[in-house]
Amino acid sequence: MQAAQTSSGDTWRVLTVTLAIQAMVSMAMLTVPAVAPAFAARLGVSVSLLGVYVAIAYVGAMSASLMSGQMVQRYGAIRVSQVGLLICAVGLVLVMSPALPAVVLGAFLIGLGYGPITPASSHLLARNTPAHRAGLVFSIKQTGVPVGGMLAGLVAPPLASYGGPALAIAAVAVVCLLCAGLGQPLRKDHDQDRDPRAPLRAGGVLRPLRLVLSHNGLRRLAATSFVFSGVQLCLAGYLVTYLHNELQYSLILAGIALSVAQVGGVVGRIVWGYIADRFLGSTRTLVVLSLIMAASTVAMGLLSDHAPLFLVMALAAVFGVSATGWNGVYLASVARLAPPGMAGVATGGTLSVTFLGTLLLPALFGLLSEAAGSFAAGYVLTAAPVLVCSVVLWRAWVTEKQG
Numbered sequence: 001m002q003a004a005q006t007s008s009g010d011t012w013r014v015l016t017v018t019l020a021i022q023a024m025v026s027m028a029m030l031t032v033p034a035v036a037p038a039f040a041a042r043l044g045v046s047v048s049l050l051g052v053y054v055a056i057a058y059v060g061a062m063s064a065s066l067m068s069g070q071m072v073q074r075y076g077a078i079r080v081s082q083v084g085l086l087i088c089a090v091g092l093v094l095v096m097s098p099a100l101p102a103v104v105l106g107a108f109l110i111g112l113g114y115g116p117i118t119p120a121s122s123h124l125l126a127r128n129t130p131a132h133r134a135g136l137v138f139s140i141k142q143t144g145v146p147v148g149g150m151l152a153g154l155v156a157p158p159l160a161s162y163g164g165p166a167l168a169i170a171a172v173a174v175v176c177l178l179c180a181g182l183g184q185p186l187r188k189d190h191d192q193d194r195d196p197r198a199p200l201r202a203g204g205v206l207r208p209l210r211l212v213l214s215h216n217g218l219r220r221l222a223a224t225s226f227v228f229s230g231v232q233l234c235l236a237g238y239l240v241t242y243l244h245n246e247l248q249y250s251l252i253l254a255g256i257a258l259s260v261a262q263v264g265g266v267v268g269r270i271v272w273g274y275i276a277d278r279f280l281g282s283t284r285t286l287v288v289l290s291l292i293m294a295a296s297t298v299a300m301g302l303l304s305d306h307a308p309l310f311l312v313m314a315l316a317a318v319f320g321v322s323a324t325g326w327n328g329v330y331l332a333s334v335a336r337l338a339p340p341g342m343a344g345v346a347t348g349g350t351l352s353v354t355f356l357g358t359l360l361l362p363a364l365f366g367l368l369s370e371a372a373g374s375f376a377a378g379y380v381l382t383a384a385p386v387l388v389c390s391v392v393l394w395r396a397w398v399t400e401k402q403g
Helices: 008-034 036-043 047-075 077-095 100-114 117-128 131-142 144-163 165-182 184-190 202-213 216-246 251-301 309-323 327-337 343-372 375-402
Strands: none
Touching: 008 036, 008 047, 008 077, 008 100, 008 117, 008 131, 008 144, 008 165, 008 216, 036 047, 036 144, 036 165, 036 216, 047 077, 047 100, 047 117, 047 202, 047 216, 047 343, 077 100, 077 117, 077 165, 077 184, 117 131, 117 327, 117 343, 131 144, 131 251, 131 327, 144 165, 144 216, 144 251, 165 184, 202 216, 202 343, 216 251, 216 309, 216 327, 216 343, 216 375, 251 309, 251 327, 251 375, 327 343, 343 375
């Protein structure tokens, strides 16, 4: 990770900007899952197809993340973030349509807008963050993802109950547009390193992935994120449907549970970033996270419809602490391992693998759950790949210690 080039005040200003943008695109991604039962009923399709919707969105996200390094170098991180917000808004408008082809295109565009946001913000933070604060700063920035999920869980279900899912989706589109406009005054100061003559090459799309695959540490982190991101989306994408359809919670109460999980993610990202910086280091912190994540998936799957409400909410919080709390530590590790000046490129490469996990695993989760007749079974089965990651990470830490 390159040395910070500006003052501590600049670090926190950049952090505030990137946090807000991250929250908005996350809200755009999670609004449909937050109102999934009503959304599926409006289209006349099975709610199990939610996994397909999520997969389509992450095809867009994965494609955009591979292009993001070149785009940031040429246009600047703030401009790329603004365009991402605009594309998310267009995608949300299309998703409001009752026609399935428009919904498919809209899901892809939402992902396309979401994909470059994290590489762009990593580029900004890597230039403005001292190494000893990286874990905490990146973790705080990544709280934007659960903050967006929390907002989706709190805002979208009541709006959907009042005026239908289209009203909830339209409201989020408007907020994305407003956020894109508010970012314009920041471009002069924070896009100074852009190079308008930087080439955009088709061959450059694979450059971030080649960088990751050629580096042992980055390759291991990317593989771990493949599983962790899938589990995170199984929590965020299916929790409302699971609680509403199988445990008989109202849509609003199930949305509150999703928000509680996202609050856990906010707290978790900050706490885990601090723990990684001050005590355990990134690898051991990810090991602890994976163990808590595996235990949470099993516990979630074992819930019964007689479980006390406080237990369900507490479990949602713990699940969120782990399944949504790992990203900041992970991204700080990627930025630390990246060659100088390549934090955005390395992040784009690892995120292409991360998004592949969100593309494949939630869809597989939905298919397995439908085959088993229960989302509970899907949650229990999810623990297996997480435990494999914990073993891989532990062995990596032992190797690092011996070296």
